[in-house]
Amino acid sequence: MLTTLFLIGMFFQQDTSVHQLKEIAVKADKPVIKQKAGMILYDVQADPEHTSVDLLHLMRKIPYLSVNADDKLTLKGNDDFRVLINGKPSAMFDRDLKTILKSMPASTIARIEVYTVPPARFDAEGAGGVINIVTIPRIKDEFKGNVNLSGKWPVGGPGAGTSFTWKQGKIGCSVFTGGNYTWNPVSTNVITGSVLNQESQEKSHGRSAYLGLEGSFEPDSLNLVSARFNINKSRMLGNKWISDVGKSTNRNLNSGMDAVVDYQLSGRRNRYRVLTISFRHSITEGELDNSLNTNELSAHENTLQLDYVYPLSGITIEAGVKGIFRDSRSDDFDYTQQVLAAYHAYQFSLGSWSFQSGLRWERTITDTRSYNNFFPNISVSKTFKNQHQFNAGFSQRMKRPGINRLNPFVDRQNPYFIFTGNPSLMPVIVHSVSAGYNIGGKMAGLDYTWLHNADMPVTTYDSSTMVTTSTFANAGDIAGLSAFVYAGFTLTSHLSLNMNGNVIYFWIGKQELLTYALNISTVYNFEKGWKANVDGTLLSKNPTGLQGTSNGMVASSFALSKSLLAGKLTLHAGVSNPFTKYRHSISHTTGSNFYQVSNTQNYFRSFNITMNYSFGKLTGHINKSKTTINNNDLSNGKGI
Template sequence: MKQKLVNQIVLLIFLLLPCTTMLAQNTPGQGGVKGIVVDANNHAGAAFVAVRVKQADGTVVKVGVSGPDGKFLIKGINRTGNYAVTFSAMNYQAKSVDFQFKDSSVAEVVMDTVYLEPQHVQLKEVGIVADKPIVKQKSGMISYDMQADPDSKSSNVLMMVRKIPYLSLDANENITLKGNSDFKVLINGKSSGMFEHDLKNILKTMPASSIARIDVYTIPPARFDAEGAGGIINIVTIPKVKDEYKGTISISDKGPVGGPGAGGSFTLKKDKFGFSTFMGGNFFNNPITDNVTERTTLVETPTILTQSSKEKGNGRTGYVGVDLSCEIDSVKLVTGKFNINGNHQENNKYFESRQTTGGAPSQEYNLANSVNNSSNGMDAGIDYQISGRKNEGSRLTFSYKYSSASGYPENSGDISDTLNFNMADYMQNNDQQTREHTAQVDYVYPKNNLTIEAGVKGIFRDNKSEYKYYAYDESSKGFELQADLSDLFNYNQTVLAAYNSYIYNVKSWNFQGGFRVEKTNIDANFLGGTKKVKQDYVSFFPNVSINKGFKNNHSLNVGFTQRMKRPGMNRLNPFVDRQDPGFVFTGNPGLKPVIVNSVSVGYNIPGKINFTGGADYTWLRKVDLPITTYDSLTNITTSTFANTGNIKGLSAFVYAAYNVTGHFSTSVNGDVIYFWIDGLENGTIIKNELLTYAVNLTLSYSFKHRWRARADGNLLSKNPTGFQGTSNGLLATSFGLSKDLLHGKLTIDAGINNPFNKYRHSRTYTTGTNFYQTSNNRVYYRLVMLTVNYNFGKMTGNIKKSKTTIRNNDLSNGKGM
């Protein structure tokens, strides 16, 4: 296996090595532009200024950076047409200078000295790439500008996540923030239920070219709900328009896993009215895959269970989101939003279960399982913002939001060829309903260098889950409801919150601090109302962040935050999923919230080599970790959650980007995390210590005639699944070639993932006090993709929108750690 990985790495290097030798140079019919850019005050050369050559329509054709002495030289420019050269750097006002090749025989245009005026503002942000900085940093957050990354033209949002600092994808393409799968996702600063249920598939259909930027909050301010252990991801889709329109349409197809998909966005601004929509959908096909699960019990009479299965499935998902705005007058603004989403999945699985005791068969059965799962959701909200007349920065905002979601998973099992296995054929379903009302008031008051924020909020949730189990009855020749395996679960939750925060800027310092208080009341009942769960608690969450700017635009950021993991419906629901009779899953309605503490530090170095790095120490106690137990009486392995563990993690994160030439660029994004995890299973403490890492390397080369090639490599180590187990790592590669047409408005991209391997073996290992088990799932790894992306319209202004709004980011769902 090691030799195979080495061969793949060596082959990847040789495939990419020729790109590094293709330096920018003039070809017949092309010329260059050179000059010097200086500080307008002291006339010293301005180092590492971003220099971009643009066509008359604003399309960027060449990019460069001034040297330490301020001199620049950009080659490979067609000698026909009019151009503009833009210059920008942090702490300087941007400048644009027009030029053209007046004589086709002139090889280079020498520009007059370019003087940049210093920008006299408080240092609040540090840009890592100028002109359109790809990465910016503020206290407690970073921002990744999608429009500044050329790869966004031919990628979906999920593909771009690997390049964003602090974010990575695990082996199943699930997002992690600082190595944590517990975080919250917002769209245009607002929460949406569609991300709670189908985040991965929605981001796959969302073209990256329709995204303005992605903000990653590692130390979220007090105005955000306290939930989300890792932090908050905010996806901003609304582009800048002024009495004009802008849109994006993307169509893609992939196989053998996947299928056709489409996504897009459209924004219109006319006078005081604004309209923006984003939408997408895809069909998904998963060909037949194989799985082998083995469980060995360590009891008085040991057993070995082996399950071999084949599985295939298909599905579809879709979503539509709309944002509206109306400027009533110069100080009053009304904004609204409406989102709907739907998902349907079908899955068929056939497996053979064989158990031996002392080497002899002790239990056998075959099972044909069919699963259908349909879900949908919607949310609608309105914000009314009043800005101050005398103090334009002050604003008072009233917000309301309603959301609902429903799901109806159902599955059936046909059992045959049994030995010492008396379970009847079955059907089970679960009717899930969620309703939520939220009201919020926010106030912002700036005064000189100080900004004060305060607000109150109320969330009122009503959740219901009615699950039923039917068993086949030979006497009636039909399926009969099993009352002892069916129930109605009602879960009502009220969260009342208030926050206060302060932001203070002085010279090159930025200070942010605040606190949030939340009162939570829970009233739940199940088992026919005979069992109830009641919780009533008050929590206090402080946070502080300090940003210091240094010479050469270097920046240091340190902070502390305390947040909460409040269990969501998927973890609380006591419904027992019996798709596999030998391995069942159920929620735990008695789960309690978990307090998350985190200390972090980050440093930014802008320039030709753009770098941002950070370190983080996070600790949690009485965590709601997944726990797996084996019952020797029933011969069943049960997975659920329990507040039984502790987690500590020490992390380091690195992002770096380097424009080797005007054509060739590279970036790397990675993290290293050391976990200390322990938990209690069957009265025994189990400890798990593990060093994990994730590295993504991206190389891209721009050829003439608007051709662009890219290569990606992604290396993941094994990762903990909890205190009882781990999942294996991977090495993934991806190659793509794209072509821009119609002056850059149309992009066609073809790519292939993992050309060296048709399949990948996804393995998980779980250990308990009286058993250990492994699961080996063989999945398709090689993937061929084709994407067509078209941008239309113009961008010159802004759609005005409420600065504060409802963000319900206070629940954590899912079956993972």
């Protein structure tokens, strides 16, 4: 805190030179991939498929990321990570990430940043790292827009998305919005094992929508006020039949809202010295209603933050303080939490070496306990004369359980298989060491992550009631040794190929498991604006916790597109998994007194059409505050 006040006091001192960390592009011809110490940047607009696919589909091509058959996104094999929009958190990602990512056209996104060693300015939570989605904001006294219409069947439905940015003089604004209607035809599930056999059928339909607004006002060269507002809603209705139970009607509602105001003040003698004050208010709500029980949940959050960037000759210093105040409520559980934090971070270079380091302190205060933690991080990169680059880093992060995992509400949609939260869950410290090497158009890396007393899914069986209960508990240790590879090739003047793969060896309690994922994408450019895409994905089985695994898959897609109106209009048609109508998703769970196999059959083959239209010019940029609130700090999912 004293150092932060000292830096603020020196805010208006004399001018000094500014140093920027080095960065290297690993693809020579409008690079898709770039890398800095501790992070990967993926240029969505340079991807040939960006005008015809949704954002989730494109993410399977990004290093360190993979998407399974259930559209579950993982970072370094971990589903505990945080997602930001334009460097800031949004309530739209808190409840149903995959639905929002599937409804966002890739054409509305500028780039995706994957932080494998997040800097100290980010909150310490999110074990896997941070994913930052950057929309298209670059305009100057002009406008830029994009409209995307799509349809998918028999699973899926119609969808639309658009983005628009405008700037005139001292005022600028950006809008991105979209929505879709989704139907899921009948799927069947068969559970067999040592204690209970059950069959069920389910179908559902629903709709979702999101809206994001950003605005800025720059009265002069030293002052900047910016604000943003995000809102999203989703509604899913379904019917389910379970043997020995009967029929039920299910309704699931989710919504989120957040609003942020940033004030940025730049130094008179050195505009790179920047002080930012930010305030954020967010609300997340959900409702589950079925024939057996109901539950309503709401979470309110207020955050106040101060950041300061202080460049000196050869080094840039960052410091800040922050307070997060949360109040979460449900039918069965009320929970309050306060997080107070301060951080210091440094960036500097020595010749061809670049360094980034920092230390973050957090004090967490809840209804039942309080605790302090310190989180160091360091990353280093070396650029060689041939433009090859070596990167390495170490970080400590935290898995702090969110309301979804703490809430003791018992979900009895299936009375023989119930889910409940655990209010006694403890936070977990995550340690990670990584290293990587880049050669033009190719990238490889290693990562070792370990954590003790991890909060993992735990399943038990009660023979007296014949009920299987799933919850979370600090049940054991996890470690993972990962290898990642990305490579891009220009095979001919018309044909290009990209490959993204990983191999992860897990130690989960006493269980050991080798997993792998591979995505290969090829693009062939014909004459007169025609283009063909072929994608293939291979996934191994994966762990579901201490007690089980889920099976892998092989997936494929084929598409043809036509560019018109000097590239402004793109028409696309494709088919996914044309050789496989259904996929069987199989999971195995073993306990001390039971063994279960769940086999779910879903539609796998699908057809899609897309129309994408871009308009306006793109030559400048809208100014935004250099720092803002990033509450990337809760693990709320139901996986590991």
